[in-house]
Amino acid sequence: MSRFSLHDMALDPQRLLAALRQPDCGGYVTFEGTVRNHNHGRAVQRLEYEAFAPLAVREGERILAEACARFGLERAYCAHRVGSLEIGAIAVWVGVAAVHRGEAFDACRYIIDHVKHSVPIWKKEHYQDGDSGWVNCEHCAAAAEVPRAAHPHRHE
Amino acid sequence: MSAAELYGLVLAGGRSTRMQRDKAGLPYGGKPQLARAMELVAPLVSRAFVSVRPDQLHDPQRTAYGLIADLQPDLGPLAGIQAAQRAHPQVAWLVLACDLPFLRAATLQHLIEQRATGRLATAYRSQFDGQPEPLCAIYEPASRDSLQRWIDQGQRCPRAWLASAEVALLDLPESRALDNINTADEYAAANAELAAAQPQRRLQVRYFALLREQAGRGSEALQTVASTPQELYAQLQRERGLKLAPQYLRVAVNDEFGEWQQPLHDGDTVAFLPPVAGG
Numbered sequence: 001m002s003r004f005s006l007h008d009m010a011l012d013p014q015r016l017l018a019a020l021r022q023p024d025c026g027g028y029v030t031f032e033g034t035v036r037n038h039n040h041g042r043a044v045q046r047l048e049y050e051a052f053a054p055l056a057v058r059e060g061e062r063i064l065a066e067a068c069a070r071f072g073l074e075r076a077y078c079a080h081r082v083g084s085l086e087i088g089a090i091a092v093w094v095g096v097a098a099v100h101r102g103e104a105f106d107a108c109r110y111i112i113d114h115v116k117h118s119v120p121i122w123k124k125e126h127y128q129d130g131d132s133g134w135v136n137c138e139h140c141a142a143a144a145e146v147p148r149a150a151h152p153h154r155h156e
Numbered sequence: 157m158s159a160a161e162l163y164g165l166v167l168a169g170g171r172s173t174r175m176q177r178d179k180a181g182l183p184y185g186g187k188p189q190l191a192r193a194m195e196l197v198a199p200l201v202s203r204a205f206v207s208v209r210p211d212q213l214h215d216p217q218r219t220a221y222g223l224i225a226d227l228q229p230d231l232g233p234l235a236g237i238q239a240a241q242r243a244h245p246q247v248a249w250l251v252l253a254c255d256l257p258f259l260r261a262a263t264l265q266h267l268i269e270q271r272a273t274g275r276l277a278t279a280y281r282s283q284f285d286g287q288p289e290p291l292c293a294i295y296e297p298a299s300r301d302s303l304q305r306w307i308d309q310g311q312r313c314p315r316a317w318l319a320s321a322e323v324a325l326l327d328l329p330e331s332r333a334l335d336n337i338n339t340a341d342e343y344a345a346a347n348a349e350l351a352a353a354q355p356q357r358r359l360q361v362r363y364f365a366l367l368r369e370q371a372g373r374g375s376e377a378l379q380t381v382a383s384t385p386q387e388l389y390a391q392l393q394r395e396r397g398l399k400l401a402p403q404y405l406r407v408a409v410n411d412e413f414g415e416w417q418q419p420l421h422d423g424d425t426v427a428f429l430p431p432v433a434g435g
Contacts, residue, residue: 033435049434050365052427054411056434080434092435112435120408121434122365134366135433140404 003076004060004119006051008083011090016079020095025074027101029108033092035085039135043128049082049091052120056080063114071107073098078115091123159273160248160297164197164204165240166190167233167291168218168254169226174338179255181217182343184350193254194221200264201250207236233291234307234314241300248273253291255336257346263333267294272324276302279318280334281325288325289334290314354381357420361392362427371396385409385426386416392428404431 013032020028035047064076075097085091094111098104126132168180168190175182180190190206198204206221213225224243226235233253240249248271250264263280271278271294279293291314295303299321306317328334337343356379363371371392382388385407392398407414408427420426 050368051434052362052364052408052411052429055408055413055427058411059413116433116435118432119434120364120406120429120432122430123433124365134430136431137366137400137404137433140400140431 002057002061003064004057004078004080006053006056006080006082008081011079011081011093013090013093016077016093016095020075020077020097022074022097025097025099027098027104028095029101029104030093030095031108031112032090033112035087035089035091037087039125042125044087045126045128046087047085047091048124048126049080049085050122050124051080051082056119056121059119060115063111063119066114067096067107067111071096071098071103071110073103073107076107076111078111080115080119080121082121159271160246162201162250162268162271162294163240163244163247164201164250164252165207165224165236166193166197166204166221166252166254167207167236169207169209169212169236170233170255175340175343178217179337182255182337184257184347188217189257190217190221190254193252193256193259196259196261196264197250197252200261200268202247205240207240228307231307232312232314234303234312234317237295237303237314238307241295241297241303245300246297248297249295251291251293251295253336255338256292256334257337257350258330258332258335259292260330260333263292263328263330266329267292267326270324270326275324276321277318277323279323279325280328282334283328283331287315288318288323290318291336292334293318351381356381357383357422357424359388359420359423360425361388362425364427365430367398367400367428367430370398370400383420384417385414385420385428388420388426389416389428398428400428400430402428405429 037044060078064078067076073096077095079093081091094108096104096107123135124132125135172179181188194204205224206218208218208223208225210225212218213223224239227239228235237251276299277293277295279288282289302321337346358379360377362375368374382391389402406429407416408429410425
């Protein structure tokens with residue numbers, strides 16, 4: 001099984017955790033990112049996730065391998081949803097196993113930050129008022145010609 | 157006597173009156189023809205310069221190159237040759253008009269190989285009238301005094317000078333190599349012909365998220381002359397109405413992150429990735 005996986009069905013944290021827990025480790029940290037009912041002051045009804053699957057899995061694997069090497073982890077997994085998600089659904093799950101807790105906390109944070117930053121996955125917010133928008137994209141119109149320095153979010 | 161060193165001079169100081177826009181900037185296959193001419197000539201000579209009018213010295217199209225400004229107004233192409241010969245009197249000049257879209261390196265190489273250093277110049281014969289072609293020719297250092305006397309006599313035509321001086325004339329190895337382009341109609345015809353002759357690539361393009369919605373499709377197969385992701389994205393912005401500026405995107409080629417400038421090959425799959433938002 002690939003350590004980074006994409007899923008079009010609900011994620012099951014118990015099953016994901018079972019793969020992580022082995023007698024060789026004393027520290028497990030998991031992170032669940034769930035769908036929130038508001039963003040930037042707007043009421044959100046649901047989210048829609050889309051991935052460039054082959055590159056997303058490859059880039060996710062790269063991040064997990066880097067985290068394992070950097071923090072000396074025994075195991076690390078990340079599962080990400082695609083498709084339409086209701087409020088409260090788990091969008092992303094990260095789990096790491098280490099001999100001690102310190103590395104586990106740091107590695108879990110490292111993985112989720114890097115996944116959000118560079119894995120080719122996009123989300124569209126559908127608002128209560130019927131409007132919708134792609135997160136991080138709506139301000140990038142060619143006509144706007146926003147200088148990079150003034151741009152509100154990070155890119156590679 | 158050993159041959160004088162050869163410098164290149166691309167003439168870009170014309171007024172482009174018939175074209176009604178600056179000929180140096182006219183693109184063929186996406187590249188301005190001044191850039192095309194400089195890329196052709198630069199590898200064949202020790203140094204290459206662009207000949208300009210004094211009022212063009214700060215023109216952004218031209219400032220990327222070494223410039224030689226005319227010294228005397230209203231002399232036509234002779235002004236450029238005169239200024240170059242004054243600036244570097246000891247070298248021979250390969251002089252080239254910038255509006256020769258069909259010119260290829262082979263024609264210039266042939267001219268250089270057949271160069272007659274003991275004559276005042278080496279030029280091709282026009283395929284139309286047998287007269288010398290002055291704007292794809294080599295002018296030896298010894299031609300300087302003769303050309304200056306010609307100018308001092310009130311003459312303006314470099315072709316007439318070549319016809320009257322002791323020069324070597326060659327037959328063109330490629331019949332259309334020196335066809336020049338003066339009107340908008342000629343330009344459109346030449347560009348269409350060059351585009352048809354350019355290699356085409358069959359590419360698969362994938363669209364995601366906002367770009368997928370703007371393109372109205374998730375993927376498509378297309379045949380294109382675009383040779384890099386940058387050229388391809390510019391084409392798709394025009395043809396598919398993509399509205400994200402390229403500086404916000406990343407490129408993927410064959411399911412790997414790629415570079416905007418990397419060469420594309422037949423059969424490649426290219427994706428343009430909007431800012432990501434996982435998690």
